[in-house]
Amino acid sequence: xxxxxxxxxxxxxxxxxxxxxxxxxxxxxxxxxxxxxxxxxxxxxxxxxxxxxxxxxxxxxxxxxxxxxxxxxxxxxxxxxxxxxxxxxxxxxxxxxxxxxxxxxxxx
Amino acid sequence: xxxxxxxxxxxxxxxxxxxxxxxxxxxxxxxxxxxxxxxxxxxxxxxxxxxxxxxxxxxxxxxxxxxxxxxxxxxxxxxxxxxxxxxxxxxxxxxxxxxxxxxxxxxxxxxxxxxxxxxxxxxxxxxxxxxxxxxxxxxxxxxxxxxxxxxxxxxxxxxxxxxxxxxxxxxxxxxxxxxxxxxxxxxxxxxxxxxxxxxxxxxxxxxxxxxxxxxxxxxxxxxxxxxxxxxxxxxxxxxxxxxxxxxxxxxxxxxxxx
Numbered sequence: 001x002x003x004x005x006x007x008x009x010x011x012x013x014x015x016x017x018x019x020x021x022x023x024x025x026x027x028x029x030x031x032x033x034x035x036x037x038x039x040x041x042x043x044x045x046x047x048x049x050x051x052x053x054x055x056x057x058x059x060x061x062x063x064x065x066x067x068x069x070x071x072x073x074x075x076x077x078x079x080x081x082x083x084x085x086x087x088x089x090x091x092x093x094x095x096x097x098x099x100x101x102x103x104x105x106x107x108x
Numbered sequence: 109x110x111x112x113x114x115x116x117x118x119x120x121x122x123x124x125x126x127x128x129x130x131x132x133x134x135x136x137x138x139x140x141x142x143x144x145x146x147x148x149x150x151x152x153x154x155x156x157x158x159x160x161x162x163x164x165x166x167x168x169x170x171x172x173x174x175x176x177x178x179x180x181x182x183x184x185x186x187x188x189x190x191x192x193x194x195x196x197x198x199x200x201x202x203x204x205x206x207x208x209x210x211x212x213x214x215x216x217x218x219x220x221x222x223x224x225x226x227x228x229x230x231x232x233x234x235x236x237x238x239x240x241x242x243x244x245x246x247x248x249x250x251x252x253x254x255x256x257x258x259x260x261x262x263x264x265x266x267x268x269x270x271x272x273x274x275x276x277x278x279x280x281x282x283x284x285x286x287x288x289x290x291x292x293x294x295x296x297x298x299x300x301x302x303x304x305x306x307x308x309x310x311x312x313x314x315x316x317x318x319x320x321x322x323x324x325x326x327x328x329x330x331x332x333x334x335x336x337x338x339x340x341x342x343x344x345x346x347x348x349x350x351x352x353x354x355x356x357x358x359x360x361x362x363x364x365x366x
Contacts, residue, residue, distance in 0.1 A: 024149040027174070034177025039184040054141075065155070066148035069141075 008032055010084035012040045014091050016050060016073040017081055023069070029095045041071055049077035119168045120154045123175035133182035142185070146178050188289070196289040199281055200297065214276035215301050221269020222306030222339070222346045225262045227313045229338035232258050266342065270349035273298065277354075279361045291358050299347050306346070310339045 011030040020029045027037045044050040052071045060067035073081070085091055116124070127146040134142045154171065157163055163171075187193075204211045232255075235243050243251065277298070280290035314335045 022149065022152075023145065024153050024174075034174045035180030036177075038177060038181035042181070042184060066144070066151050068148045068152065069145045 005080060005084040005087060007088055008036055009040055009044070010081065010088050010091055011094055012037060012044065013049065013073060013077055013081040013084060015095055016071060017078065018095060020095075021070045021072060023071070026071070044077065045071070047076070049074055049080050117154065117158075119163070119171055120150060123150050123154075123172050126172070126175045127178045130179045130182040133179075133186045135185060138185065142182070146175070146181075150175055193289065193293070196293050200290055200293045203281055210276045210278070214273040215298065215305065217269045217276065218273040218298065218302040218346060218350065219305035219309060221265050221273075222302060222342045223309030223313060224269075225265045225342035225345065226306065226310035226335065226339040227317065228258060228262050228265070229341060230310070230314055230335050231317060233334060233338070262342070263345075266345045267349050270346055270353055273302075273350060274353035274357060279357060288358070291354060295351060295354050298350065302346065303343050306343060307336075307339050310335055310342070 008030075011032060012026055015026045015029045018029070020026045023038060023041065024034070026032075026041070027034050030037065032040075041050060041052075045052055050071050051074055052069050055067050055070050057067045088094075124147055127143060127150065131139050131143045150171075153174070157167060157171065246254070277294065280294050314331065
């Protein structure tokens with residue numbers, strides 16, 4: 001069952017559709033708290049609106065960093081997002097690529 | 109993590125500790141992946157912050173606070189989605205509103221069964237403990253028989269009322285096969301409501317039957333404690349029977365669906 005399109009859900013889908021693929025990137029782009037974004041991602045993944053995969057361990061090891069889990073929006077997620085766009089007109093202006101990771105809004 | 113061969117910065121160590129502590133809430137099957145994801149994200153964030161500038165106290169606090177989001181994430185994985193629970197609760201109460209007759213009859217059956225069993229237990233106890241009652245003059249064999257009959261009546265009452273309640277409640281609406289939430293929510297609601305109604309009925313009933321027969325004796329004992337203990341035993345038995353019946357019904361429904 002598709003989840004209700006709340007504004008935070010719409011923001012997360014919008015961020016995913018705009019190429020933000022990692023949990024903390026989505027937090028930074030949306031300004032939502034980590035305690036909001038991760039539960040939303042789990043829920044969206046559970047309903048098939050989002051898929052996740054681990055990036056290559058070998059590639060990450062070559063770069064000397066840990067592998068990250070990458071999220072991407074599915075067809076169902078895009079449908080949900082188009083419904084959300086109809087509901088939240090200002091969604092397209094909502095993402096903040098330059099938002100500081102330590103902004104007060106994205107603390108928890 | 110193999111990339112952290114050197115000394116781990118204190119704030120990264122603290123944030124990772126928070127994540128590892130929260131991970132105890134995460135179901136075991138997904139715990140390793142979960143810790144790896146949070147640890148990797150924290151590592152990347154810390155790395156980018158260090159590369160950008162000297163970390164202020166505000167940056168450090170914000171960094172640690174961000175890791176605290178892992179507690180909410182872990183809680184959701186443990187408890188399930190709060191909104192889904194809320195929607196399930198609404199679905200169950202809506203179904204009850206559509207069938208008020210059968211639901212209230214089910215509650216009445218179960219509550220009456222609990223109250224009757226509690227009364228049976230409480231009055232049996234009072235009778236057995238009353239030094240002037242007929243009980244003490246009975247031969248031991250007769251007492252054993254009477255006790256056996258009393259227990260059988262109590263068990264019969266509870267099982268019959270739980271079976272009737274289960275039959276009247278039927279199967280809850282489910283979102284998907286294997287979704288046990290509606291069953292759990294409905295059973296918890298029935299348990300709570302039947303507990304309070306059953307207790308009220310048992311208290312009223314005990315007052316009604318104890319005074320005329322055991323007036324003097326009843327005045328010397330703590331009637332509230334007697335009836336409360338009896339009610340608790342009856343309620344636990346009633347709930348156990350109901351859970352057994354509901355589980356059986358759920359399994360039958362699921363096997364029919366599949």
